[in-house]
Amino acid sequence: xxxxxxxxxxxxxxxxxxxxxxxxxxxxxxxxxxxxxxxxxxxxxxxxxxxxxxxxxxxxxxxxxxxxxxxxxxxxxxxxxxxxxxxxxxxxxxxxxxxxxxxxxxxxxxxxxx
Amino acid sequence: xxxxxxxxxxxxxxxxxxxxxxxxxxxxxxxxxxxxxxxxxxxxxxxxxxxxxxxxxxxxxxxxxxxxxxxxxxxxxxxxxxxxxxxxxxxxxxxxxxxxxxxxxxxxxxxxxx
Numbered sequence: 001x002x003x004x005x006x007x008x009x010x011x012x013x014x015x016x017x018x019x020x021x022x023x024x025x026x027x028x029x030x031x032x033x034x035x036x037x038x039x040x041x042x043x044x045x046x047x048x049x050x051x052x053x054x055x056x057x058x059x060x061x062x063x064x065x066x067x068x069x070x071x072x073x074x075x076x077x078x079x080x081x082x083x084x085x086x087x088x089x090x091x092x093x094x095x096x097x098x099x100x101x102x103x104x105x106x107x108x109x110x111x112x113x114x
Numbered sequence: 115x116x117x118x119x120x121x122x123x124x125x126x127x128x129x130x131x132x133x134x135x136x137x138x139x140x141x142x143x144x145x146x147x148x149x150x151x152x153x154x155x156x157x158x159x160x161x162x163x164x165x166x167x168x169x170x171x172x173x174x175x176x177x178x179x180x181x182x183x184x185x186x187x188x189x190x191x192x193x194x195x196x197x198x199x200x201x202x203x204x205x206x207x208x209x210x211x212x213x214x215x216x217x218x219x220x221x222x223x224x225x226x227x228x
Contacts, residue, residue, distance in 0.1 A: 031214040040123075042204060042220040043158075050213070058215070090157060099146040099208030100165045103216060105157040 002027045006091050006106035013081055013113055021076045021109045023091030031094040032074040033058070033103070034066065036087040043090065049074055050096070081113040116141040116209045120219035127195055128227050135190040135222050137179075137205030146208040147188040148216065149179055153201045161203075164188065175199070200226045 004025045013019055025032065033048040035058075045058030049068040063085055065077040074093075078085060088110050092103035119138045127133060139145060146165040150158040162173025169181040179190045188205060202223050206216040 033215070035218075040220060042118075043218040045215060045217075048213075048215060094214045096214060099214055099216075100163070101214070102148050102160050102163050103158075103214075105159070107157045 002104065004091055004093050004104050004106035006089075006109050009107060009109060011109060011111050013111070015082055015113060016080050019078050019081060019111075021078075021089060021091075021111070023074045023076065023106060024072050025074075025091075025093040025104070026072065027093060027095075027104065028071065029093035029104070030071070030096045032068065033092050033094075034064070034074070034076045035090045035092065036060065037090060037108075038087050046076070046089075081111075083113045085111065086113050087111060116207055116217050118205050118207050118217055118219035120203075120205055120222050122222045123220070124223045124225070126225045126227065129197055130194050133190070133192040133195050133199075133224070135203055135205075135224070137188045137190065137219060138186050139188070139205075139207045139217075140186065141207065141209045143209060147179075147181060148206040148208075149173065149177070149188075149190050150204045150206060150218075151201045152204065152221075158204065161190070195224075195226050197226045197228050200224060 030051045034046040035043040044060045047066040049055045091106040095101045117140045148163045149161040152158045164171045172178045202221045204221045205219040
C-alpha cells in the first residue's frame with residue numbers, strides 16, 4: 001500500500017531533551033516536507049526536501065533540523081524542544097510535477113513538550 | 115508571498131443541506147489549487163485539485179469546486195451533505211512551479227447535525 005509512515009503517533013517529552021520524529025514513504029517520491037498544524041493557524045511548512053541531500057527551510061524552521069540521506073526517509077529533529085513546539089506534525093511527500101500532484105500525508109505525530 | 119484565506123471558521127449544517135466553503139488566494143500568476151479534508155483524528159486526504167482546463171472540478175464523495183480566476187477564488191461545494199462529512203476542510207495553493215510547496219488556509223471546521 002502506498003503510504004507515508006510517521007513515528008511515533010504520540011510523544012510527550014520534557015524541555016531540552018532531543019527527539020527525532022521519523023518519516024518514511026514507499027512511493028519513490030522526490031519531494032518531502034514537514035508541516036506543523038496549530039489551531040487557528042492551519043498548516044505551516046517547517047522544512048522541505050526536493051531530493052536526496054537537498055533540503056531547505058520552510059516558513060517556520062526555527063528550532064528544527066532535517067536530513068535526507070535516503071530518498072524514502074526524512075526525519076525531523078528537535079535538538080532542544082521547547083513548549084512552543086507542542087503541536088501536531090505531519091510529514092508529506094509528492095512527485096515532482098510542478099505542483100500538480102498534491103501531497104500524500106502521514107498520519108501525524110502529536111507532540112507535547114512540558 | 116502568497117496567502118490563502120478561508121473566511122468560514124466553523125460551519126454548522128443539517129444533513130441534506132447544501133454546502134459552500136469559501137477559499138480565496140492572493141497571487142496574480144498561475145496557480146494549482148487543492149482542497150483537503152481531515153476527519154477527526156486522521157491525516158489530511160485530497161478531495162480534489164485544479165491545475166488547468168475546466169474550472170469546475172469534481173472530487174471524491176460528491177464534492178466539487180469552481181475556480182474563478184477573476185475573483186481569486188476556489189470555493190468548495192456539495193449539494194447535499196451527510197453526517198459523515200463532519201471534518202475540517204483545508205484549501206491550499208501552489209504557486210511556485212519547480213517547488214512543490216503548498217500554502218494552506220487556516221481551515222474550516224464543518225459540523226453536520228443529523
